[in-house]
Amino acid sequence: MKSLSWAPLGAFALAMAALAPVAHAQQKSVAVTAIVEHPALDSVRDGVQAALKEAGYESGKNLKWQYQSAQGNTGTAAQIARKFVGDKPDAIVAIATPSAQAVVAATKTVPVVFSAVTDPVAAKLVPNWEPSKTNVTGVSDLLALDKQMDLVKQVVPNAKRVGMVYNPGEANSVVVVKELEKLLPKLGMTLVEAAAPRSVDVSSAARSLIGKVDVIYTNTDNNVVSAYESLVKVGQDAKIPLVASDTDSVKRGAIAALGINYRDLGEQTGRMVVRILKGEKPGDIRPELSTKMELFVNPGAAEKQGVKLSDALIKSAAQVVQ
Amino acid sequence: MSLFSLLGAVEIGLIFSLVALGVYISFRLLRFPDLTVDGSFPLGGAVCAILISTGTNPWLATLAATAAGAVAGLLTGWLNVRLKIMDLLASILMMIALYSVNLRIMGGPNVPLINDTTLFTLLQPESIPDYVARPMVLFVIVVLAKVALDWFFATERGLAIRATGSNARMARAQGINTGAMVLLGMAISNALVGLAGALFAQTQGGSDISMGIGTIVIGLAAVIVGESILPSRRIVYATLAVVVGAIVYRFFIAAALNSDFIGLKAQDLNLVTAVLVTVALVIPQLKRKLGSRKA
Amino acid sequence: MLSAQDLFITFNPGTPIETRALRGMSLEIPAGQFVTVIGSNGAGKSTFLNAISGDIGVDTGRIAIDGLDVTRSPVWERAERVSRVFQDPMAGTCEDLTIEENMALAQQRGTRRGLRGAVKQAERAMYRERLSTLGLGLENRLTDRIGLLSGGQRQAVSLLMAALQPSRSLLLDEHTAARDPRTADFVLQLTARIVQENKLTTMMVTHSMRQALDVGERTVMLHQGQVVLDVSGEERARLDVPDLLKMFEKVRGEKLADDALLLG
Numbered sequence A: 001m002k003s004l005s006w007a008p009l010g011a012f013a014l015a016m017a018a019l020a021p022v023a024h025a026q027q028k029s030v031a032v033t034a035i036v037e038h039p040a041l042d043s044v045r046d047g048v049q050a051a052l053k054e055a056g057y058e059s060g061k062n063l064k065w066q067y068q069s070a071q072g073n074t075g076t077a078a079q080i081a082r083k084f085v086g087d088k089p090d091a092i093v094a095i096a097t098p099s100a101q102a103v104v105a106a107t108k109t110v111p112v113v114f115s116a117v118t119d120p121v122a123a124k125l126v127p128n129w130e131p132s133k134t135n136v137t138g139v140s141d142l143l144a145l146d147k148q149m150d151l152v153k154q155v156v157p158n159a160k161r162v163g164m165v166y167n168p169g170e171a172n173s174v175v176v177v178k179e180l181e182k183l184l185p186k187l188g189m190t191l192v193e194a195a196a197p198r199s200v201d202v203s204s205a206a207r208s209l210i211g212k213v214d215v216i217y218t219n220t221d222n223n224v225v226s227a228y229e230s231l232v233k234v235g236q237d238a239k240i241p242l243v244a245s246d247t248d249s250v251k252r253g254a255i256a257a258l259g260i261n262y263r264d265l266g267e268q269t270g271r272m273v274v275r276i277l278k279g280e281k282p283g284d285i286r287p288e289l290s291t292k293m294e295l296f297v298n299p300g301a302a303e304k305q306g307v308k309l310s311d312a313l314i315k316s317a318a319q320v321v322q
Numbered sequence B: 001m002s003l004f005s006l007l008g009a010v011e012i013g014l015i016f017s018l019v020a021l022g023v024y025i026s027f028r029l030l031r032f033p034d035l036t037v038d039g040s041f042p043l044g045g046a047v048c049a050i051l052i053s054t055g056t057n058p059w060l061a062t063l064a065a066t067a068a069g070a071v072a073g074l075l076t077g078w079l080n081v082r083l084k085i086m087d088l089l090a091s092i093l094m095m096i097a098l099y100s101v102n103l104r105i106m107g108g109p110n111v112p113l114i115n116d117t118t119l120f121t122l123l124q125p126e127s128i129p130d131y132v133a134r135p136m137v138l139f140v141i142v143v144l145a146k147v148a149l150d151w152f153f154a155t156e157r158g159l160a161i162r163a164t165g166s167n168a169r170m171a172r173a174q175g176i177n178t179g180a181m182v183l184l185g186m187a188i189s190n191a192l193v194g195l196a197g198a199l200f201a202q203t204q205g206g207s208d209i210s211m212g213i214g215t216i217v218i219g220l221a222a223v224i225v226g227e228s229i230l231p232s233r234r235i236v237y238a239t240l241a242v243v244v245g246a247i248v249y250r251f252f253i254a255a256a257l258n259s260d261f262i263g264l265k266a267q268d269l270n271l272v273t274a275v276l277v278t279v280a281l282v283i284p285q286l287k288r289k290l291g292s293r294k295a
Numbered sequence C: 001m002l003s004a005q006d007l008f009i010t011f012n013p014g015t016p017i018e019t020r021a022l023r024g025m026s027l028e029i030p031a032g033q034f035v036t037v038i039g040s041n042g043a044g045k046s047t048f049l050n051a052i053s054g055d056i057g058v059d060t061g062r063i064a065i066d067g068l069d070v071t072r073s074p075v076w077e078r079a080e081r082v083s084r085v086f087q088d089p090m091a092g093t094c095e096d097l098t099i100e101e102n103m104a105l106a107q108q109r110g111t112r113r114g115l116r117g118a119v120k121q122a123e124r125a126m127y128r129e130r131l132s133t134l135g136l137g138l139e140n141r142l143t144d145r146i147g148l149l150s151g152g153q154r155q156a157v158s159l160l161m162a163a164l165q166p167s168r169s170l171l172l173d174e175h176t177a178a179r180d181p182r183t184a185d186f187v188l189q190l191t192a193r194i195v196q197e198n199k200l201t202t203m204m205v206t207h208s209m210r211q212a213l214d215v216g217e218r219t220v221m222l223h224q225g226q227v228v229l230d231v232s233g234e235e236r237a238r239l240d241v242p243d244l245l246k247m248f249e250k251v252r253g254e255k256l257a258d259d260a261l262l263l264g
Helices: A006-018 A039-054 A074-087 A097-106 A145-155 A171-186 A199-207 A222-226 A228-238 A247-252 A262-277 A299-304 A311-316 B003-029 B037-053 B058-081 B087-106 B119-123 B130-152 B156-166 B168-173 B178-203 B215-229 B235-257 B266-294 C045-053 C099-107 C121-132 C151-164 C181-198 C209-214 C233-237 C241-252 C259-263
Strands: A028-034 A063-069 A091-095 A112-117 A136-140 A161-166 A190-195 A215-217 A242-244 A256-260 A293-297 B110-112 B206-208 C002-011 C019-029 C034-039 C060-065 C082-085 C169-173 C201-205 C218-223 C226-232
Touching: A028 A039, A028 A074, A028 A097, A028 A262, A039 A063, A039 A091, A039 A112, A039 A262, A063 A074, A074 A091, A074 A097, A074 B003, A074 B178, A074 B235, A091 A097, A091 A262, A097 A112, A097 A171, A097 B110, A097 B206, A112 A262, A136 A262, A145 A171, A145 A215, A145 A242, A145 A256, A161 A171, A161 A199, A161 A222, A171 A190, A190 A199, A199 A222, A199 A228, A222 A228, A228 A242, A228 A247, A228 A299, A247 A256, A247 A293, A256 A262, A293 A311, B003 B037, B003 B130, B003 B156, B003 B178, B003 B215, B003 B235, B037 B058, B037 B087, B037 B110, B037 B178, B037 B206, B037 B215, B058 B087, B058 B119, B058 B178, B119 B130, B119 B178, B130 B178, B130 B235, B156 B168, B156 B178, B156 C099, B168 B178, B178 B206, B215 B235, B215 B266, B235 B266, C002 C045, C019 C045, C019 C226, C034 C045, C034 C209, C045 C060, C045 C082, C045 C169, C045 C201, C082 C151, C099 C121, C099 C151, C121 C151, C151 C181, C209 C241, C218 C233, C218 C241, C226 C233, C226 C241
Parallel strands: A028 A063, A028 A091, A091 A112, A112 A136, A161 A190, A161 A215, A215 A242, A242 A256, C034 C201, C034 C218, C082 C169, C169 C201
Antiparallel strands: A256 A293, B110 B206, C002 C019, C002 C060, C218 C226
16 A cells, blocks of 8 residues: 555644644633625624723733634534634624524534524524523524515505515525515515525526516625625616615615614624623523614615605615715 | 544544545546536435424435435436436536525525434434544444445446446447446435535534535545545545545645634635645655655 | 348438448358458448447448347447457556456456456456466456556457457457557467357458458458458468459459558
């Protein structure tokens, strides 16, 4: 049998790993992971870090802070989960459903705080919205859909058919679609879906809705958010009003959004982590919904998409984008 | 690196070694570039997860997932053999189709398995922590799979499959129905990948529509790294090589995750992994060069 | 026995590169006969041989092996009754497999391949014994990859493989063409011995008029997809290469203009 050449390789890799420094005993350590890098998810992470700093925990001084992105790969997310659990941090923050699931599956003891997960109960992270009595709690970005549809009615008062472009492969979006299917008939409206499995499909999905819908509503679907400009183009060309769920999209061309500021969501998450660092058990902390919602409007976009916004709506907005 | 991280790498490496064995059969033995695995890996996960979450016995669920993988491989083979579609293209078609099939099976993009009974909770001994027991169970599964493959490819039928990949024209002249052999080989290959998907879902918290992306790359990397560590054409050593390659590859990723102290950041993970794998491929060449210079 | 009746094969019909390779090709080879087939380039020799083996399908006509109509059967179904040695030894063996594995493949030709071990202990002794008759020392290299052997050695093993199972017919497709004269001679002698020992019905396509007359009992010459000369017995024994040429000119009314055929 030919000689194995993994011996020098193994030695090299082990040496690298062994050289990693050991954490100090008094330091608190927080390990953060997200499934992918993305403006909203990055804002959450920054918010967590800011909240920790405000409570006196600063990286480099009394806090060991580490962040790993799974680069969109579930196998990598699993290995990150293992690594974090092995490092025995005081808390793990898992941003987005796939990362949260990987971490929760990897440990029943290390405190886990999830963030930006739309439906943590359906994702089996927690059994219900009460304190879980397990090692898991967190902050959800679930939007109250009835308020979302109120906004849609305010922007397009006679809307009957609501179109939605979304990635059928993204758990958060599928949850919203299912809820809208139940909700809209009660409001006398119908839902028309258009699937965009990849961000390049957003444009054609939007075009398939032309003539079939009175307004297009979107949630914080990763594909849609990353390709929002192509949605705006269709909205302007075909005069279909666009209502989004995140405030950044209003700057990019949506008429209005009653959205969660993801930086605020991150800070809310961070405050939960602080409670755990101070000794509270995650199982005693109730999972939270986002507390701060902001209304952004864009009258210029409204005009381009064939809609006139009421003055009352514009006055009530937190920010009016020119 | 913590023991947890190390055992995590071994655990995931063992799961992907089943993928590597499957890719070895299609890619090396049959000379069939098979992208179906990007679809049959999540197919196995989906079938297993949905069955377990609706109350089915995990043994049956895992078996069903393996069978589903086999069917996917059969279909790819059928597209190629019967409809005469080029092998790579046939596998891409299946991969694309399986995306929708998997969404249907799961009823959504994701089926979580957090507190459900899995193969691993059933086999969990009292005295050993779960992060040690899981790699042990997987080790037994991988050993059984490897030994079964080694035996099969030394049988008449197994040799016929190898001949089909090595020289189909000659194989036919020896009375081998090469079309049937391609179907059989593809079925076995994707059955292994489906099994891997089922085991992944049971150990990593569920199945997700995106879990298949890049499976072929991981499989090929494992095969290639394995072959550079343990070069041999003999089946017994070749199968060992791809298993070792899969574990070493995941180990490199774990090492890359732990290299933040040299100033590398999260975004650099893929780059670091690529560098480590390149080192793995180059070291045998260097050894040969140094060896011949001394002589 | 091998039987071909009125075979027609046209490649790329209806295009500028249309080639009518076989135009009514008929040949009957009774059991146990050794026939050599010659013809210039494009005469249809290889096409004819591939039609019999099943690698190429015929447009019209009938092919029968041992009385069984195999016109529509695929290669692997015919393989039980007819074995073949390719011109290119690479094409005739599996490079990645060992010598004993290659022989096992040939040994199982015509049987239902199941889950028994492919290379069996008892048969290994037989392979060794057969290989030793070649005098090349290969009997000690059973577990070497066949890709390590030279072309001539592989060709010799291919011949052995062709005779392992009692398939009653043998097709040889210019199987000495790519070898140097000494190796070609060795392979040819081996061929004659094997055919005689196993009483195989044999059809040997060759590019060399010399070879065609030196081995076998009957020589058939093809031209433009048809049989134009068919000599055997007494008449053939008296012939030499120039005589063959004269016969050709008489039949076709034209001179044969293929240098390789004349000089080979």
